[in-house]
Amino acid sequence: MRPTRQTVARLRYDVVARLLATGRLLLPHAEAAGEIRTVHEAVGRGMFPTAQPPSAVGRRPRSAVATDFLDRMSEHERFLWQRRYLPWSRGLGLEVAAGLKATRWLQLVTDIVVDNATPREVETRYRLRHGRGLDYLRRGLEIYLRA
Numbered sequence: 502m503r504p505t506r507q508t509v510a511r512l513r514y515d516v517v518a519r520l521l522a523t524g525r526l527l528l529p530h531a532e533a534a535g536e537i538r539t540v541h542e543a544v545g546r547g548m549f550p551t552a553q554p555p556s557a558v559g560r561r562p563r564s565a566v567a568t569d570f571l572d573r574m575s576e577h578e579r580f581l582w583q584r585r586y587l588p589w590s591r592g593l594g595l596e597v598a599a600g601l602k603a604t605r606w607l608q609l610v611t612d613i614v615v616d617n618a619t620p621r622e623v624e625t626r627y628r629l630r631h632g633r634g635l636d637y638l639r640r641g642l643e644i645y646l647r648a
Contacts, residue, residue, distance in 0.1 A: 516617050525635060526642075531643040534614045540586045541615045543578040544570055589648040598637055599629060609634065610641035 503507070504512075517534045520526040526534075548570055571579060593607040604627045611617040612626070620634035629637075 513617060516613055516619055519634070520620075520638075524638065527594055530639060530642040535646045536581050536585065536612050537610075537645065538580060540582050541611075543574045543582065546570075546573060585648045587647065590646045593644065594643055598627065599633065605636060606641060609637045613638050614642075 506561060521528065521531045522549065522639055527559065532561040547565070571582070590607055593610065594605055598604045598606045598609055609623055609627065612623050620638060621631075623629065623637075624631060625636040627634075
């Protein structure tokens with residue numbers, strides 16, 4: 502079955518992939534963005550209950566019950582979270598970007614990398630000069646790579 506024209510019109514391209522394809526981001530930037538997405542997905546996955554088969558309802562499984570979102574992360578995801586994402590996000594979360602008062606640099610990067618906003622949308626949302634959204638993204642990803 503093929504999607505309707507309306508569905509196709511609503512589909513959105515991957516902003517990071519498009520920036521990479523047009524040469525506005527380098528491969529290391531895209532890889533850093535992929536790691537950030539992986540961490541966000543892993544944290545989000547651990548925030549909500551998981552489904553259990555009907556036969557397991559009312560019984561406590563023999564294995565330990567996951568009580569923390571870290572328990573649901575793979576070893577690789579936990580490494581990225583603890584060794585790269587946390588140090589990076591703590592630093593960037595304290596940095597105020599130009600534009601609207603109290604606009605955090607971390608939020609600008611997250612809007613593009615995780616929420617798939619375009620640099621232009623971020624510039625409009627936070628009242629940044631044209632071109633600054635991409636600059637903040639690049640520099641934020643470079644800081645992540647050094648974390």
